[in-house]
Amino acid sequence: MxxxxxxxxxxxxxxxxxxxxxxxxxxxxxxxxxxxxxxxxxxxxxxxxxxxxxxxxxxxxxxxxxxxxxxxxxxxxxxxxxxxxxxxxxxxxxxxxxxxxxxxxxxxxxxxxxxxxxxxxxxxxxxxxxxxxxxxxxxxCDVIKSDGDKTAFVTAELRRAGRRADAQAVRALVDAVGSDLRELASSCAQLVADTTGLIGPDVVERYYGGRIEATGFRVADAAVAGQTGQAVSLLRHALATGVDPVPVVAALAAKLRVLAKVAAVRGRGAGALRDLGLAPWQTDRAQSDLRRWTPEGLASAISAVAQADAEVKGEGRDPQFAVERAVLRVAGAVGT
Incomplete structure (x- = not known):
């Protein structure tokens, strides 16, 4: 050398x-x-x-x-x-x-x-x-776990290929295939090869829409929005297509953690929100979601997900029942 x-x-x-x-x-x-x-x-x-x-x-x-x-x-x-x-x-x-x-x-x-x-x-x-x-x-080469890191990974993958995607498209892609980094990289490569111009959420929906519907993140989004029927329907579809209950509970927990973080500092101004280290779309979405939540309801939802987390990891007899009960409790806690 x-x-x-x-x-x-x-x-x-x-x-x-x-x-x-x-x-x-x-x-x-x-x-x-x-x-x-x-x-x-x-x-x-x-x-x-x-x-x-x-x-x-x-x-x-x-x-x-x-x-x-x-x-x-x-x-x-x-x-x-x-x-x-x-x-x-x-x-x-x-x-x-x-x-x-x-x-x-x-x-x-x-x-x-x-x-x-x-x-x-x-x-x-x-x-x-x-x-x-x-x-x-x-x-x-640490394992990439958080949504923010996966979002950064997708953005970097596309940039290296000379392409860009808007924030909603990146989030949609992470929601659809973000559990495995190799699969996420492969999906980026497919979008680069098969499309032109700025990649928007409609493009991601066209390629991965079916998979987006079956992810824990969509379940969590529906539950946090108080859409009980949609959340349970998405959950049952996800479980029927082989999605493990553990990552669904993890998605619920991640969603609620973001809400709790933003709720704790949202009265302190934009600087405090930036200090959380979240992507701008995460804070914007959390602030919008929090309009439907009370502190008591959020505490109740977090407790329900913590119980489900223990049960799907071995303390309960039926992981699928545990995660569905958590989804119902989270959706039911909205506005309470």
Whole structure:
């Protein structure tokens, strides 16, 4: 690799996003979001091949590692090609791998890029601490859970493809397929390939309307609006098409958390609302929803969802009954 890729520890970047990672002798890809981790590795390989089209790529499974393998795969080859070595599953590493990587860090060769993927867990924590203390660049691939982060992901996906979608379209797409990041990325790619111009909610509805109707977010929206019949109908359709009760309860909880946050600060002005870290459409929608809610009703709804959350996660005998009862209680709490 070019000499410039060997950075001193003091200049190493920690927690960079996958699209900003650069070549370095050792890289840590940390986090359980598989799509982002795959993209980080793909980018590293692409950068290495741009520098040397003959670069040699080797992948090592941490769980199957035997002592000395790292030394073999990183040793100079007969034709002196640069190398990229990707170690997958560092959270499942053998003791031999942890020991060999620790020793390797003392003098990593300049013609090798070693990429270490660690999804989650405490296995290898001592090595992770050593990597970070020595200034090894870390690529952040944390699981994307919140609606706000998924919205940002969709916007970035479309921007990279040279396209834009309005806020309502982005929300509709997240509502429809936002439970899985790979599926969300695939949906963005489909919209980019099959449509032109600004992507509006009508386009998303045309492609994913049926799926939007079967999501927990639509159920939550109807329940919070006090539309009992629609909420129950959407819920039963969702359950009949295979939607698990757990994410439906999670969607209800997320919706109510936003309402509670906005309710707590809405009398303090726009600055306090901005400090919540919510997207503008979230605060606007919450303020509109709150016109139908009293503090007592909101507290009752939150309590009902907390009970359902425990029941769908093992404390109850019938998760589907638990989530339907929660939907009825939330919708019934509007205006009380």
């Amino acid at each position: 070019p000499p410039a890729t060997r950075r001193p520890a003091s200049r190493a970047t920690v927690g960079v996003p996958w699209e900003a990672v650069e070549l370095a002798p050792v890289l840590l890809v940390s986090g359980a979001e598989g799509l982002l981790a795959d993209r980080a590795v793909d980018r590293v390989v692409a950068l290495a091949r741009a520098a040397d089209s003959g670069v040699e790529l080797t992948r090592v499974d941490a769980a199957d590692y035997t002592v000395g393998t790292l030394g073999v795969v990183t040793s100079p080859s007969l034709f002196a090609e640069d190398k990229v070595v990707v170690v997958d599953g560092l959270e499942r590493a053998t003791d031999e791998l942890l020991s060999d990587v620790t020793a390797y860090l003392a003098a990593p060769p300049s013609d090798v890029v070693l990429v270490l993927r660690h999804a989650a867990g405490q296995r290898g924590k001592k090595l992770l601490d050593t990597l970070r203390a020595s200034g090894v660049p870390t690529v952040a």
